[in-house]
Amino acid sequence: GLNSPFQIIDVPNLDTQFRDKRTIVDIKVGFSQLGMLELELIQWVDGDSIYKEFLEQGKEGLHHYGVYIENIESYSTKMKEMGFQSVNASQFADLKWDYFDTTEVLGVCLEFIEKIKMRARKKR
Template sequence: MSRIFGSVCQNGYVVRDIHAAMKHWIEVMGVGPWFYIEDVKTDWFKHRGAASDMKMSVALANSGDLQIELIQQLNDAPSMYKEFLDAGHEGLQHMSYWTEDYQGLYDKAISLGYVVGHEGSIGGEKGRFAYFDTQAHPGTIVEISDISGTKGRTFAHIRKVAQNWDGSDPIRPFG
């Protein structure tokens, strides 16, 4: 439990091959089903304060209460995902904290000296997210994500489906 952000809700893995990563999580880890979005549509995206045309594929599944996110960046646009891969890393890149008071948590983090590395929105104003530049070593970036809108309902659905997953239909196109 973070005294600043609350409970970790998601571990985000940046990968070079999302299909190979899903296969690993399904076959080796037994985690699924995966809700896969081949081309995520962002409303807007900024990297270090400047607009960026970053494109990505995302896959989401749950292991108990913890959501696992796989991200494959599809182009060379500036992002913290690209920085992570360019540094020679692949795997756990961030921990995400979810909130229904996004602006309050965002403002609190900024007041404490956190610096936004990249941020954006998916699905409108209530789909905002921010990654703070907190990486002391790989896997320690902090993300906050607004779950007060559609995203929160989607995440709850993914968790519920995973609870009784029998191994069938392991990859489900979504979005």
């Protein structure tokens, strides 16, 4: 079974880069752990986004794979060099992410996620 119950958070007014334009999105996100796998459920509430686009296309089910990495800028640059388009980039709390349209090769989007390291406070 799941290692932890779902933690559900509201994410209102998320400043997002969606298909090369800035937009504000409201979503609800549920997280749970299953071993090393993180299960994430996203509910679109309002605003132009890849989640709204997915639903308007009549799709349901798996939307993307997410991979935790370090140095998101490096991965984003490499993906763009390989011809993949960034379709959703944003930041919330200590996470920064960038989705790429990999549906032609993977059947779903690929999301890179970086946990932002907090800068250590200088000792006085």
